[in-house]
Amino acid sequence: xxSLTCEHGIRSLIYLAKRDDSSNFISIREISNDLDIPFxxxxxxxxxxxxxxxxxxxxGAKGGIRFLKKxxxxxxxxIVFAIDGEKTFSKCLIGLNKCDEQNPCVLHDLWMEPxxxxxxxxxxxxxxxxxxxxxxxxxxI
Amino acid sequence: xxSLTCEHGIRSLIYLAKRDDSSNFISIREISNDLDIPFxxxxxxxxxxxxxxxxxxxxGAKGGIRFLKKxxxxxxxxIVFAIDGEKTFSKCLIGLNKCDEQNPCVLHDLWMEPxxxxxxxxxxxxxxxxxxxxxxxxxxI
DNA sequence: TTGAATTAAGACATTTTTATCTTATTTAAA
DNA sequence: TTTAAATAAGATAAAAATGTCTTAATTCAA
Numbered sequence: 001x002x003s004l005t006c007e008h009g010i011r012s013l014i015y016l017a018k019r020d021d022s023s024n025f026i027s028i029r030e031i032s033n034d035l036d037i038p039f040x041x042x043x044x045x046x047x048x049x050x051x052x053x054x055x056x057x058x059x060g061a062k063g064g065i066r067f068l069k070k071x072x073x074x075x076x077x078x079i080v081f082a083i084d085g086e087k088t089f090s091k092c093l094i095g096l097n098k099c100d101e102q103n104p105c106v107l108h109d110l111w112m113e114p115x116x117x118x119x120x121x122x123x124x125x126x127x128x129x130x131x132x133x134x135x136x137x138x139x140x141i
Numbered sequence: 142x143x144s145l146t147c148e149h150g151i152r153s154l155i156y157l158a159k160r161d162d163s164s165n166f167i168s169i170r171e172i173s174n175d176l177d178i179p180f181x182x183x184x185x186x187x188x189x190x191x192x193x194x195x196x197x198x199x200x201g202a203k204g205g206i207r208f209l210k211k212x213x214x215x216x217x218x219x220i221v222f223a224i225d226g227e228k229t230f231s232k233c234l235i236g237l238n239k240c241d242e243q244n245p246c247v248l249h250d251l252w253m254e255p256x257x258x259x260x261x262x263x264x265x266x267x268x269x270x271x272x273x274x275x276x277x278x279x280x281x282i
Numbered sequence: 283t284t285g286a287a288t289t290a291a292g293a294c295a296t297t298t299t300t301a302t303c304t305t306a307t308t309t310a311a312a
Numbered sequence: 313t314t315t316a317a318a319t320a321a322g323a324t325a326a327a328a329a330t331g332t333c334t335t336a337a338t339t340c341a342a
Contacts, residue, residue: 001142004330007236014247028289041331043289059289060339076248095148096281103279106155106271107217110262117258121251130247138244140237145300168318182301184319200319201309 006083008037008045011141013054013079017071017127018134018141025057025064035141045083052082071131077122089119147224149178149186152282154195154220158212158268159275159282166198166205176282186224193223212272218263230260 002010012031019026028046032039046065049055056068067074080088092099092108099105133139143151153172160167169187173180187206190196197209208215221229233240233249240246274280 001230001232001234004236007234010248011235025288027287029287038331040333044291044331047290057289058339059287059337061287062340063288063338065289089142091142093142093148094152094282095145099281103281106274106280106282107151107266108280109274110266110270114255114258114262117255121255125248125251129251133247133250139247139249140240140244141235141247166318170318179301181303185301185321188320198319199309200307200317202317203310204308204318206319 002080002088003084005045005048006080008035008042009049009083010076010079011035012037012042012046013049013071013074013127014130014134014141016055016065016067017074017131020067020071022067025062025066027064030064048083049079052078054078054082071127074127075123076125076127076130077119080122089115089122143221143229144225146186146189147221149176149183150190150224151217151220152176153178153183153187154190154212154215154268155271155275155282157196157206157208158215158272161208161212163208166203166207168205171205189224190220193219195219195223212268215268216264217266217268217271218260221263230256230263 012035015031015035016026028043029039031037032042037045046055046057050057050065053068054074055065057063057065092105093111094105094107096105099108101108134141153176156172156176157167169184170180172178173183178186187196187198191198191206194209195215196206198204198206233246234252235246235248237246240249242249275282
């Protein structure tokens with residue numbers, strides 16, 4: 001569904017939202033350890049989110065990453081689009097490069113409703129919505 | 142969404158359903174030409190569908206592939222599962238290997254409804270449903 | 283101002299996916 | 313029975329995704 005890179009990105013930001021005191025940077029090494037994601041791989045994933053303006057980073061002692069936007073303003077869709085690309089769920093299901101209302105592929109119409117459900121889920125869910133779940137139960141990242 | 146391999150598989154079977162006179166084999170070379178899919182790559186894609194029992198193949202002159210099951214009985218989900226794997230849409234969204242009702246990931250509950258919509262779309266749509274669309278309009282494979 | 287801590291960046295390695303090529307095997311028909 | 317036509321299968325190549333390592337740049341604090 002999502003690339004592994006994207007999964008790492010989502011998990012990291014949920015982790016960050018859970019930990020965030022919003023003024024201090026959280027070190028990537030710590031995230032890497034707690035979420036069991038290879039450190040050097042993770043730095044590259046997070047660089048994409050930095051370029052996308054979702055987080056900012058600081059080098060050196062006490063460095064790390066922190067949110068540039070408020071977690072209640074960050075949608076799942078933003079994260080996915082930043083990492084897997086804007087077209088992640090708007091591409092033609094069978095790979096036709098010109099597939100639209102005028103010239104639809106055989107799946108186009110049937111795919112519209114499920115696609116809407118998925119994209120609405122991604123654009124409705126903010127990081128805050130998600131960490132609320134983490135506070136309650138046995139829910140995990 | 143689907144792997145390229147899977148896209149090729151779906152397109153080929155829709156093409157076959159459209160062409161099918163159900164007794165003759167259709168050559169892979171012909172499918173390859175008409176759908177603009179690399180021939181040797183396509184033979185391997187179709188071998189997966191043969192192994193899955195959806196089509197059968199014949200070597201030699203007048204060889205090719207044909208359906209083993211009737212197109213009205215072949216669901217999109219079968220094709221996807223045969224090529225991209227059974228768990229294509231049941232895997233945890235963020236990659237946790239033990240994610241279920243008891244120990245859900247943060248996305249688990251929110252993902253349930255969109256997932257249902259997608260899997261229902263895949264399991265409702267048969268090849269026959271799809272080629273009906275091809276007969277009408279400007280619809281393409 | 284120096285040193286330790288930390289991310290950035292680029293080179294490199296591995297794995298998976300996609301693509302190609304060659305040879306073997308099978309089938310139908312002359 | 314031979315030949316042409318076709319898929320099967322395995323080797324190899326290329327590209328993309330994932331993972332690792334090294335060096336550079338930056339930051340804080342002693």
